[in-house]
Amino acid sequence: MSDSASKTRDDWYQDAARAQISSERFNRAELLNGRIAMLGFLIGLLTELITGQGIASQIGFGLLGIG
Structure with a gap:
């Protein structure tokens, strides 16, 4: 072979x-x-069950003081 x-x-x-x-x-x-x-x-779902706040509230509305 070459x-x-x-x-x-x-x-x-x-x-x-x-x-x-x-x-x-x-x-x-x-x-x-x-x-x-x-x-x-799963963490978001567990947090929702513990706090009673929805995922949208956890992410943004909680930071703005709404909800």
């Missing part, structure tokens, strides 16, 4: 590995993002 063909094949493997690593990182980031979103929703 050096040129070997270099081309090595470049292909490097590109494929780079794409796979990038895809795995993206999938892990999306999984973490989803888990954090679920945790935030």
